Amino acid sequence: MIATTSLGRKLTLLLAGVAALLSVLSWSMVTGLARQAAERTQDNVLSASVTTIAETLRTEQGEVRLELPYSAFSMLGAISQDRVFYKVVAGSRLLTGYADLQVPSGYGPDQGPGRVRFATGSYLGEDIRMASLTRFVQAGNSPVPVTVTVAQTRYGIGAITSDLSRHAAGLSIAFFLVAAGLTSLVARASLRPLKTITADVARRGPADLSPLHHKAPAELAPLLDALNRLMVRLGQSIRRSEDFIAEAAHRVRTPLATVRVQAEILLRATTGDAERQRLRQMIRAVDESSRSAGQLLDHATVVYRAEALARDPVDLGEVARQCAHALEPTAAMRDIALRIETQRAIVRGDPILIDNALRNILDNAIKYSPDDTTVTVRVLKDVETVRVSVTDQGPGLGNGAVEHLTERFRRGCNVEGIVGSGLGLTIAEAAIQAHGGRLELGKGPEGQGACVSLILSA
Incomplete structure (x- = not known):
């Protein structure tokens, strides 16, 4: 504008x-x-x-x-x-x-x-x-x-x-100066409701589409009504899009799972190298599509729940242990050890969103780590914040700007050959920002691997 x-x-x-x-x-x-x-x-x-x-x-x-x-x-x-x-x-x-x-x-x-x-x-x-x-x-x-x-x-x-004219001129100038000062005060007072509405809209997050409730002059009432109607229509449009994405992801994942099972059965029964290679490529494509569909569903869930964020007590140490336990079979298939270093750390928020964020980060760490390495999950608490960090021994975050990796479908330059959709960090950042926290991306100890941290207010 x-x-x-x-x-x-x-x-x-x-x-x-x-x-x-x-x-x-x-x-x-x-x-x-x-x-x-x-x-x-x-x-x-x-x-x-x-x-x-x-x-x-x-x-x-x-x-x-x-x-x-x-x-x-x-x-x-x-x-x-x-x-x-x-x-x-x-x-x-x-x-x-x-x-x-x-x-x-x-x-x-x-x-x-x-x-x-x-x-x-x-x-x-x-x-x-x-x-x-x-x-x-x-x-x-x-x-x-x-x-x-x-x-x-x-x-x-x-x-x-002439004498009376000079006196009248002095009084007129004094009147003008007083009127100009009062005019400035009147103008600011008249525009104060508009500034209040502007500040309210500016303070809102991207997912806050609740109606504006302000006492405003009659001249601003049509503007408030128009803004509220616009936010209602925008909210309906967003919900329809989220419902469509969730429904599409759900309907896509089921047939993809069936295709993958049939492809694995066929792979075991095939002896030709060329046919087995093509089947492996098909299974890989199915895995990528299934993962993308699942993460699209996760992203829609995060956006939807962020509009009406729950504020329940959540123990981040317990959430970290549960996520590690759920992903332990996946890590064990590649001999990746999960080290858990947690303590009791209570925050107020939506347990589903926090679990979703941590699960995506831990899943990324396992996926990008080499075989027979260690992924460490730490929960640290101080006076003002709680930090949940996930450290791996993989290829790291690449040489580019790490802040761009949280954009949708954006992946690093050093992950070629690894199945992924580029939505994991996007989901994690959206979930944490809904709680007023932040996501930090950096290198692991001694500059090896990656360290992704979720930081929330204690």
Whole structure:
């Protein structure tokens, strides 16, 4: 499987991107609201200023008079250090102020007297905000329209907005950093059930196809169901294969035994050398086929029982003695002596699988040993492990890598002419690994022969 970008990293980056977008939006909104609030404050002060000035208008001897109140300008200076401009016009006559201050078009008595109007413009090269108010003052026999205009530069608004924008940017950055940290925690917490399921599957052995039982979010429930269904189908397929192998091995061994007996009878009755040689070759082929069928059955048994491994007390010393006793007639036919050096060593496991493993190793040692030699079986126990070793005086394990000899149907390069199927060590290793142990292959004493050891936890 080719690994792509981490799902946790993707989720973290996605959520962090959302947090960054929200931070930018919040900064933009705070900056906009700050500018609006500053402009509204300036408009309110300008409105209060022009209203205060307009309220001081009066008439004397038919003419409009004005005394500029100090408070009208002091309130403008209270919020910033901006420059202030003003202009008061009675009809077409300038009462006071800056004559060249242009009142925006549309501001006049016909636009609604008594109503403050606002506008943004430019004066003396500076941006300004203006407020204008028109009142009618009775002068003589007719009312005279008086327009009061007050303007202020906008540096204060810019400074206030910039200051608030910097504060908003700092808060947005802090919000993003906190959100990014929380995002990483949330991503890990969200993926924890998936990692738990992954770890559970990774810890399982190749024969463990039991269902997964985990409390998982609703989004992972279909995945768990699919995995459990897959393991059920895989288990059924494996069991069908094992049943087929066991049945085939059983059905093959019976007719092979019959063929071998008939071939031996015929061999005794035949006198011709050529015919006797052909019969011997046939008997050898039957032996190889029978042995392969038997070991295929043993292998299927090991795989099947490993799925539901028993944990009974097993005395490895007693198992070793029983295996040696069962194979003693085979060894005696070739004058091979079996030396047993055992002690009581109790482990917990499946006695059938352990017996199967040791029987295959001891059978290999007898088969590959020369006539009139000795095969030694030792059981040694220490604080943590129990070791069962089988040592022979045969040709050894060859010059190749010994770890490959446990592969199915793999045999050494120095066993030509000896009947074998290449399954003995495979069966032994599968049985021992099912118990959490290991199989060690090495040379015998003084570099002669082979030493195969089964190592289990005490």
